Amino acid sequence: MPDQALYEEVARFFSERLNMAVSRADEDLLDNGILDSLAFVDLLLYLEQQFDIRIAADELELEDFRSIGKIAGLVAAHLGLKTAGAA
Amino acid sequence: MIERLQDWIASRAQQSPEATAVVWKGETLTYGRLEEVSNQLARMLAGGGCRRGDRVCLLLPKSTAAIIGILGILKADCTYVPLDPSCPAARLAKIVETCGCRWILAGEGAAAVLDVLASNYDFGWPIRVGWLDEPTRAWPPPGENFRVDFSLTDLSALPGGPVEASNGPGDPAYIMFTSGSTGNPKGVVITHSNVIHFVEWAIPYFGIGEAERLSCHSPLHFDLSVFDIFGAFAAGAELHLVTPDLNVLPNKLAGFIRESELTQWFSVPSALTYMAKFDVVKANDFPKLKRLLWCGEVLPVPVLAYWMKRLPHVTFTNLYGPTEATIASAYYTVPGCPQDLTTAIPIGTPCAGEKLFVLDEHLRAVEPGVIGHLYIQGVGLSPGYYKDPAKTEEVFVRSPFSADPGSRIYKTGDLARVGEDGLVYFLGRADSQIKSRGHRIELGEVSTALNALEILRESAVVAVPTGGFEGATICCAYVALPHRNVSPAALRSELGKALPGYMLPTRWVAMQELPKNANGKIDTRLVKEHFPSERTL
8 A cells, every 4th residue: 555655654764764753653743742843854855855756845734744644645645746747 | 110020011901901912823812801810810829828939830831821820920929930841741840849839830731741740750749730721621631640729710700900919029030940961950040120121121122112013932931932921011012922833834933923913023043044944934024024033042144144135124133141141131233134144143232231241261351352251240140040059159150340249240151252343252152051943951961861761881962063953963872781772763762751852862873882082081072973964955
């Protein structure tokens, strides 16, 4: 399942690159203070490089980054757009 | 001059009770209502046994209720101790214990940590809880181990008229705990008079007027928030509270300034740099903004130029000052957009009632241009660290420039020089204290917490400038105990039970042995070489 693969990929970034343990796909990264500005910069750079997508600064929405599940969804949407644009 | 911080609100409430005092998440609170509810809270606390000089902890996210809490505590003749709700219970417990708080005013968002505090720690006295939220929201609070003595709704039964104060200008208004190098946070005591002097200087200097809308971006456990709150209330302006989650997204911070039509934005350089990095400020953005202030760190000059080019209608002022000298002790209003991006922005000249000295090790003034230790004298100086005379005497020393034996100067630990222009320039720290995203952190506190985990043979905590927006990044090199396999994620998670997130090292290296110098001590210079700058965004 592609969404599951995306989720696992993002989860691995949190645990291996940010050294942050996130236990569930829907764990709230904002309320729990896991995702702060410092981690966010690394996350965005990672998403853009890893998935070859571009997320414009004025399109950033808190809800898209609330959990690893949501982040995977954001990536999937961008990948979908990219595919649609290429078709 | 007024005698107590709360006197500003009382007089504003009398003059214009319908004027907006606080705006938060679309809700507004008028001066009249703020005065009334905080009077009721003061009566509730006094009825609960709070007496002049008692410390009352405030454990809730920045909100309208938190502002009411601060005022209610002051009106009960007590001292407010703002706690960071995102801080682990273990560190909060040290603070509660040190300051001997018997009452905690808490609210939504702090129930979980309060529950741990109540169940895992025995302070030798019962903790009483005032719940500063409406019972309709998350009622009863989801904690199982604490009992709530009253909620916001219970206050309405009490009279809202003026409360007679017995405290005066020399009484403590708040205690803010900063990172301590030996592992225990230090409580900086600040009096009403300390704050009043700063605000009385700042309002006319900046020309803050009644119709203004001021930001409250700093968390309540940072003293920049004290200027936001009491600067706004002294001027009769609106205080707009910035919720912490906005800090994650730079476009949302810009949107907040724009949509709230702020006239003043007071922030830390890391936030300004973060917003510049993502280029979220448009040409001539924020048309209502009059002034932008920053404090707490050095703002990189290219970032300042970015802001000044886009906002030619705004005045930019650098404020400088440690918590121990109350909000800020020096200021520099930048005369024009810097052309040369390598020039340093000075911390400038002292605020009214303050003096800055650049001294050598024998407390003698150094020549202009020579680097020395920066000392501060004047009306902002804290009486000292709470219940810690040894630490107080270490840094609050008798002034060699006054015949008055009570005259003190405060050793900031910062290095500085006086320029040819007569202005003071900041040149870094003389010790291992660092600033990361506006947070003042003693690396010793991080090391002490790591050692207490007892899973490492040895470790070294160093700060490395990354060239990123955050200032210094905390890095840790470690050697695990024999036969222990310790991953950075596991270490970070364990350490997160003792330290708040901003103190956790972001980069880790596991080693067989830490580099040592000829004396057998860990060579931090060599340790730093294991953490090269790598971020490119």
